[in-house]
Amino acid sequence: MNTPSLDHYLVVGNPIAHSKSPFIHAEFAKQTQQAISYEPLLIETNNGAFTQAIQAFQAQGGKGLNVTVPFKQEAWALVKQRSTRAERAGAVNTIGFDNQGNSWGDNTDGIGLVRDLTKNHGKSLNNQRILLLGAGGAVRGVLEPILQEKPACCVIANRTVEKAQTLARLFTDLGDISASSYTDLAGQQFDIIINGTSASLQGELPPLPDDIIPLKRGWCYDMMYSAQRTPFIQWALEHGAICARDGLGMLVEQAAEAFYLWRGVRPETEPVIELLKQRLRDSLSASPQTLPPEYSGIENRPEPTRFGDWEKSGRCIDF
Ligand SMILES: NC(=O)c1ccc[n+]([C@@H]2O[C@H](COP(=O)([O-])OP(=O)(O)OC[C@H]3O[C@@H](n4cnc5c(N)ncnc54)[C@H](OP(=O)(O)O)[C@@H]3O)[C@@H](O)[C@H]2O)c1
Numbered sequence: 001m002n003t004p005s006l007d008h009y010l011v012v013g014n015p016i017a018h019s020k021s022p023f024i025h026a027e028f029a030k031q032t033q034q035a036i037s038y039e040p041l042l043i044e045t046n047n048g049a050f051t052q053a054i055q056a057f058q059a060q061g062g063k064g065l066n067v068t069v070p071f072k073q074e075a076w077a078l079v080k081q082r083s084t085r086a087e088r089a090g091a092v093n094t095i096g097f098d099n100q101g102n103s104w105g106d107n108t109d110g111i112g113l114v115r116d117l118t119k120n121h122g123k124s125l126n127n128q129r130i131l132l133l134g135a136g137g138a139v140r141g142v143l144e145p146i147l148q149e150k151p152a153c154c155v156i157a158n159r160t161v162e163k164a165q166t167l168a169r170l171f172t173d174l175g176d177i178s179a180s181s182y183t184d185l186a187g188q189q190f191d192i193i194i195n196g197t198s199a200s201l202q203g204e205l206p207p208l209p210d211d212i213i214p215l216k217r218g219w220c221y222d223m224m225y226s227a228q229r230t231p232f233i234q235w236a237l238e239h240g241a242i243c244a245r246d247g248l249g250m251l252v253e254q255a256a257e258a259f260y261l262w263r264g265v266r267p268e269t270e271p272v273i274e275l276l277k278q279r280l281r282d283s284l285s286a287s288p289q290t291l292p293p294e295y296s297g298i299e300n301r302p303e304p305t306r307f308g309d310w311e312k313s314g315r316c317i318d319f
Contacts, residue, residue, distance in 0.1 A: 005035070006035050006036060006037045007034075007035065007036045007037075007063040008036070008037050008038075008039075008057075008060075008061065008062045008063060009025065009036055009037065009038040009039075009062070009063055009064050009065055009066075009262065010038070010039055010040070010041045010057060010062065010065040010066070011038070011039075011040050011041070011065065011066040011067075011068065012040075012041045012042075012043050012050070012053065012054075012065055012066070012067055012068070012071060013040075013042075013043070013067065013068035013069055013070070013071060014042055014043055014044065014045050014069075014070065014071075015042070016040045016041065016042045016043075016068070017040065017042070019040050019068065020251065020276060021038070021040070021066055021068075021255055022038050022039060022040055023276070023279075024251070024252055024255045024272055024276070025038035025255060025259060026038060027267075027271075027272045027275065028255070028256065028259045028267035028272065031267050031268060031271070031272075032259075032263070032265045032267050034263050034265065036063075036263070041053065041057075043071065045070065050071045050074045050075075050078070051074070051078055054075075054078060054095070054103075058097050058101070058103070062097065063096065063097060063262060064094070064095055064096040064097060064258075064261075064262045065094075065095050066093055066094055066095075066255070066258055067092060067093050067094070067095060068093065069137075072091035072092055072093055072107075072137060072141075073090065073091055073137070075091070075092035075093070075095060075105055076089075076090060076091050076092040076105060078092075078095075078103065078105075079092055079095055079103040079104055079105030080102045080103050080104065081102065081103070081104040081105070082104070082105045082106070083104075083105070083106040083107070084144075085106065085107050085110060085111070085144050085145065086105050086106050086107040088140075088143070088144045088170070088171070089107040089109070089110065089137075089140055089141040089143075089144065090137075090140055091107055091137050091140065091141055092105030092106065092107055093106075093107050093108060093109055093141075093254065093258070094106045094107070094108050094257075094258040094261060094262075096261060096262055106257075106258075106261055107141050108254040108255075108257035108258050108261070109138065109141040109142060109250070109254050110141050110142035110143070110144055110145030110146065111145050111253070111254070111257050112249075112250045112251070112252075112253035112254025112255075112256075112257060113142045113145070113146070113194075113221075113223065113247075113250045113253070113254075114142075114145045114146060114148075114149060115253040115256075115257075115269075116245070116247075116249035116250045116252075116253045117192075117221065117245075118149070119253075120249045120253070120269070120270070120273070121243070121245055121249070123192070123219055123243070124149070125146060125149035125150075125151050125192065126149055126150050126151065127150065127151065127152050128151045128152055128191040128192050129151070129152050129153050129155075129189070129190045129191045129192070130146065130151045130152075130153070130154045130155070130190060130191070130192045130193075130194065131155050131157060131185070131190035131192070131193045131194070131212070132146075132154065132155070132156045132157070132194050132196055133157055133158070133193065133194065133195045133196055133197050133206045133208075134156075134158055134195070134196035134197035134198070134199075134206075135156055135158035135160070135163035135164040135166070135167050135179075136163075136196070136197070136198070138196040138223055139156060139167065139196035140167055140170075142194075142196065142223075143167065143170075143171045143174075143177070144171065144174060147171060147174040147175040147177065148174070150175065151175065151176075151192075152176070153175075153176040153177070153178070154175060154176065154177045154178075155177075155178055155179070155180050155185075155188075155190070156168055156177070156178070156179050156180070157179075157180045157181065157182055157185055157206070158179070158181075158197075159182070159197075159206070161179060161180070161181045164179035164180065165179040167179070182206060182207045182208065185208065185209055185212060186209050187209075188209075188212065189211070189212055189213065189214045189218070190212060190213075190214075190218070191214065191217065191218060191219065192218075192219045192220075192221065193208075193212065193213065193218070193219070193220045193221070193236070193241075194220075194221045194222075194223065195220070195221065195222045195223060195224070195230075195232040196223050198224070199231070199232070200222060200224040200226070200230040200231050200232050201224060203231055204231060205231050205232060205235055206232075208235070210239060211239075212239075213236065213239050213240045213241050214240075215240040216240070216242055217242055218236075218240060218241050218242060219241060219242065219243045219244075219245075220232065220233065220236035220241045220243070220244045220245075221244075221245050221246075221247070222236075222244075222245070222246045222247055223247040223250060224246065224247055225246040225247045225248035225250075225251065225280075226246065226280075227280040227281065227283055227284040228284065230246055233245075233246060248273060248276055248277065248280075249269070249273050251276075252269045252272050252273050252276065253269055256269045
């Protein structure tokens with residue numbers, strides 16, 4: 001029997017060792033019986049290293065790659081064609097090469113977030129008052145798919161207000177979008193609050209008013225994920241959120257969209273999300289000290305979340 005030849009894919013970034021994408025894509029490939037390899041590649045951050053690595057990979061017959069921090073903007077500039085959502089996002093996280101040797105780029109982060117909220121958690125964004133925290137690459141990447149869901153309004157709050165104002169201006173034709181400082185959020189409430197800051201990575205919280213979550217109906221979502229509650233999820237549950245979710249589902253959903261773009265087959269995401277949750281729980285019980293670097297600053301927080309307890313008390317949370 002002939003073994004089918006493998007199509008080769010990469011995930012590139014710096015750092016990259018912690019990436020869960022190789023595991024996720026290996027699971028997708030197994031599930032859909034696609035003959036692919038998918039490897040992590042560390043790229044130095046010196047000038048030109050990213051472009052050289054991508055061109056060498058393409059010359060060797062590589063089919064596509066995922067791009068993560070800090071190369072998403074460079075990827076945007078490098079590809080020949082961009083999807084409209086990548087164009088707006090100003091960043092590319094998925095690259096493919098066609099048979100003519102042209103490269104195309106897309107950004108699947110936003111659709112990953114929207115699918116996680118709407119499909120996995122059954123939370124519609126339509127007609128909701130949405131607050132987005134942060135104005136970096138992650139928030140810019142999710143704005144178009146969020147606005148396509150027709151929320152009542154979308155407010156971007158950021159420590160550096162000018163960055164939020166710039167983002168709001170870029171997307172103003174797509175819906176009711178505005179910028180705010182954290183201070184000016186006083187007295188307002190939002191149906192859904194999405195944390196797209198990197199504050200959780202440092203074990204910190206954006207400075208939010210205590211009463212910003214409407215009791216018994218407010219949702220919170222942290223784009224960051226962790227084996228333990230992120231500081232934002234902890235805060236959300238202490239301030240009346242009915243539901244608080246982390247970004248693990250977003251990670252898997254953005255990967256599924258990339259897989260679909262490359263292979264034309266849509267993998268089931270739920271079993272892969274469950275496997276990852278289990279791996280995170282195992283890593284926690286094995287040794288909190290050996291968590292990957294992305295968890296630094298929060299690994300010693302007390303009281304890991306007991307998944308079932310929150311569900312039983314009528315609230316829900318991942319980890
Ligand atoms: N789950 C997923 O698939 C997924 C995908 C993409 C990103 N993410 C997560 O999204 C987060 C943001 O990523 P990014 O690429 O957008 O980062 P980024 O471009 O570096 O932007 C960071 C943002 O966080 C704000 N910030 C940082 N520390 C803060 C603090 N202590 N208090 C308040 N605001 C703070 C910054 O505000 P200033 O502008 O004022 O500095 C900026 O708006 C990261 O945690 C990343 O892991 C998750």
